[in-house]
Amino acid sequence: MRWPRSRRAGQAAATSRFRLRDLAGESLAGLLQRPGRSALTVVGTVLGIGSFVAIVGLSQTTSGQIGRQFSALDATQVTVADTAASHASVPTLDFPASADQLADRIHGVVAAGVWWLVQFSRPGTSALPGGSKIGLPVTAATPGVLTASGARLQSGVLVNQFQQRSRQQVAVLGSLAARELGITGLQNQPAIFIGGQPFTVIGILHSDQRLQQLNFGVTVPASTALRLWGPPATDSPAQMLVHTRLGAAKVVARQLPVAVLPTNPAALTATAPSSPAQFQHSVTKSLNTLFLALAGVALVVGAIGIANTTLVAVLERAPEIGLRRALGARPRHIGVQFLAESTALGLFGGLLGACLGVATTLAVTIYHQWTALLDPRVVLAAPLAGGLIGLLAGLYPALRASALEPADALRR
Amino acid sequence: MSTAPLSMAPPVVRLSSVGYTYHGPPPVVALQPLSLEISRGEHVAIVGPSGSGKSTLLNLIGLLDRPTEGQVEIDGLDVGAASERERAAVRAGHIGFVFQAFHLLPHRTAIENVMLAQVYADQPRRQRYSAAMTVLAQVGLDHRAGALPSALSGGERQRVAVARALVNRPSLLLCDEPTGNLDTTTTAELTGLLAGLHQAGATLVVITHNPAVAVHAQRTIEIRDGQVQADTAAGPGGGSGALAPV
Numbered sequence: 001m002r003w004p005r006s007r008r009a010g011q012a013a014a015t016s017r018f019r020l021r022d023l024a025g026e027s028l029a030g031l032l033q034r035p036g037r038s039a040l041t042v043v044g045t046v047l048g049i050g051s052f053v054a055i056v057g058l059s060q061t062t063s064g065q066i067g068r069q070f071s072a073l074d075a076t077q078v079t080v081a082d083t084a085a086s087h088a089s090v091p092t093l094d095f096p097a098s099a100d101q102l103a104d105r106i107h108g109v110v111a112a113g114v115w116w117l118v119q120f121s122r123p124g125t126s127a128l129p130g131g132s133k134i135g136l137p138v139t140a141a142t143p144g145v146l147t148a149s150g151a152r153l154q155s156g157v158l159v160n161q162f163q164q165r166s167r168q169q170v171a172v173l174g175s176l177a178a179r180e181l182g183i184t185g186l187q188n189q190p191a192i193f194i195g196g197q198p199f200t201v202i203g204i205l206h207s208d209q210r211l212q213q214l215n216f217g218v219t220v221p222a223s224t225a226l227r228l229w230g231p232p233a234t235d236s237p238a239q240m241l242v243h244t245r246l247g248a249a250k251v252v253a254r255q256l257p258v259a260v261l262p263t264n265p266a267a268l269t270a271t272a273p274s275s276p277a278q279f280q281h282s283v284t285k286s287l288n289t290l291f292l293a294l295a296g297v298a299l300v301v302g303a304i305g306i307a308n309t310t311l312v313a314v315l316e317r318a319p320e321i322g323l324r325r326a327l328g329a330r331p332r333h334i335g336v337q338f339l340a341e342s343t344a345l346g347l348f349g350g351l352l353g354a355c356l357g358v359a360t361t362l363a364v365t366i367y368h369q370w371t372a373l374l375d376p377r378v379v380l381a382a383p384l385a386g387g388l389i390g391l392l393a394g395l396y397p398a399l400r401a402s403a404l405e406p407a408d409a410l411r412r
Numbered sequence: 413m414s415t416a417p418l419s420m421a422p423p424v425v426r427l428s429s430v431g432y433t434y435h436g437p438p439p440v441v442a443l444q445p446l447s448l449e450i451s452r453g454e455h456v457a458i459v460g461p462s463g464s465g466k467s468t469l470l471n472l473i474g475l476l477d478r479p480t481e482g483q484v485e486i487d488g489l490d491v492g493a494a495s496e497r498e499r500a501a502v503r504a505g506h507i508g509f510v511f512q513a514f515h516l517l518p519h520r521t522a523i524e525n526v527m528l529a530q531v532y533a534d535q536p537r538r539q540r541y542s543a544a545m546t547v548l549a550q551v552g553l554d555h556r557a558g559a560l561p562s563a564l565s566g567g568e569r570q571r572v573a574v575a576r577a578l579v580n581r582p583s584l585l586l587c588d589e590p591t592g593n594l595d596t597t598t599t600a601e602l603t604g605l606l607a608g609l610h611q612a613g614a615t616l617v618v619i620t621h622n623p624a625v626a627v628h629a630q631r632t633i634e635i636r637d638g639q640v641q642a643d644t645a646a647g648p649g650g651g652s653g654a655l656a657p658v
Contacts, residue, residue: 014501014505014534015497015498015500015501016497016500016501016503016504016505016532016533016534017532017534018531018532019531019534021537022531026531029519029520032519033519319513319515320515320517322476322515323509323511323515323517323528324528324532325476325500325503326474326476326503326509327503327504327509327528327529327531327532327533327576328500328501328503328504328505328529328532328533329500329532330496330497330500331496333500333532405476405477406476406477407471407476407477410476410511410515
């Protein structure tokens with residue numbers, strides 16, 4: 001057995017080192033020494049980060065749902081109900097013939113029209129005189145209705161003011177109604193029979209109508225319907241559909257009854273779109289603030305937990321610290337090791353918390369059959385936030401550890 | 413810092429008027445100023461009752477503490493007043509420690525405990541395992557390399573600690589009561605191991621209560637009440653140290 005030649009006698013000492021890979025290895029080993037304690041330590045961070053991610057995820061998801069309901073089209077639609085007619089004993093129509101034009105004069109109105117569903121006691125529409133009849137809804141509408149509802153044509157034209165004024169027997173078919181009646185094109189000027197009266201089909205609508213009955217049924221000029229079948233029945237009174245500019249709906253709604261029916265404005269009731277979305281938003285916002293505060297408390301508790309555990313570990317592992325110093329560790333090597341341990345705890349807690357938060361968001365979303373919306377940056381930032389918390393929590397214990405005198409530490 | 417010529421290697425340890433006083437009222441003198449040299453290849457035993465100051469002396473030689481006066485040189489490097497960075501480097505590269513309490517990390521195997529010393533001495537990672545295995549073989553424990561300290565006997569644990577102290581090829585092996593926690597049989601085993609290391613050329617400083625351990629040393633320094641009482645050469649070879657109480 002030969003004693004190896006000792007090194008570097010008389011030379012300046014090289015510095016002792018603590019390489020990154022060694023740091024990672026030593027810190028991980030330190031954490032895994034007491035896996036149970038490490039796991040308990042991260043619970044606070046997991047809960048804090050988890051609730052943060054879940055709150056952000058849920059509020060983003062719900063505001064996404066609100067956004068979907070709250071479309072610009074809904075916000076620009078005003079309906080005017082013929083309240084007096086629905087309470088009358090005989091069928092009445094309170095809207096004047098010139099209602100479209102009167103409403104159009106209001107500043108902010110884009111288009112307006114009156115419509116009602118014509119009531120038949122028996123199915124009354126057929127493609128041939130005396131042919132098999134089907135119960136298609138028949139809508140009596142002024143030309144303004146088609147414009148205000150944003151109707152789009154598949155082929156042909158819409159009912160115009162001339163046809164309305166001259167009470168022509170023309171009809172616009174919904175795409176589904178056209179299929180039911182076997183009408184595929186307008187080249188041969190097809191006719192249909194409603195309650196035995198012939199109507200010329202002048203247009204076929206696209207299948208994306210916002211007024212559902214336009215899709216399924218037949219639309220005829222209101223004036224023609226009035227001439228043939230009288231005013232609307234009391235159980236389906238006429239109403240006015242008004243398309244306004246964005247933001248004008250409320251003001252327009254206030255003016256409409258007076259403008260359309262100056263002699264008896266009380267007969268009409270205008271309804272502007274309420275904004276439940278705004279209300280809902282303010283509720284979720286204040287709830288969010290509360291939950292964020294709670295999550296913040298959980299995070300602080302988590303940080304204190306990490307700080308406490310690391311401090312206990314420093315005191316417990318004093319002999320180990322002394323040994324490491326004797327083996328050549330510098331104070332900063334000791335400090336950085338404990339800092340790395342607490343940071344890893346925080347990082348791990350953040351990672352678990354992010355998973356928990358995403359899972360919670362998904363569970364709630366699936367339960368409500370919503371579409372989950374979660375900013376990926378939030379999910380990525382969560383573990384980093386956890387790591388930062390761990391780093392801050394470890395500062396004081398690490399300082400204590402690095403300040404231990406090796407001779408003292410070895411004696412403990 | 414002394415730069416000795418190559419032909420005349422500096423002593424491994426040179427203390428010049430080194431003393432240690434605990435400050436704060438009232439000041440307590442733990443070690444009277446003393447001067448001491450330990451040459452390469454010496455086997456020195458430091459004996460004395462507890463509280464005599466021998467642990468203080470060992471801490472000063474091992475750079476675990478700074479003297480309140482005087483100069484400490486290790487391998488010709490003046491380290492008494494050096495920065496912590498330099499002192500850590502000297503501890504890592506020039507000194508190996510063996511403690512009474514072994515100080516093995518409980519959750520690491522024998523070889524992992526040995527390899528811990530290589531971390532701070534910046535040994536290349538690839539060479540660590542084979543170097544650690546070599547020293548474990550040197551102390552006769554290569555067959556227990558994968559065992560946790562709890563599975564090792566007291567004597568085996570202390571041999572792992574010796575292997576850890578040796579793995580960075582230090583100039584000086586400092587042993588603080590190395591047999592304090594061992595029974596008679598394992599004490600004999602360990603003193604045999606230390607004697608073998610000395611014969612192979614190691615410089616050993618051993619603090620001990622145990623006369624059976626001290627008897628193997630070439631030179632015995634007796635300390636009482638913070639003062640050197642005797643510095644005697646004994647056994648084959650004899651001591652070559654110089655002592656001059658101030």
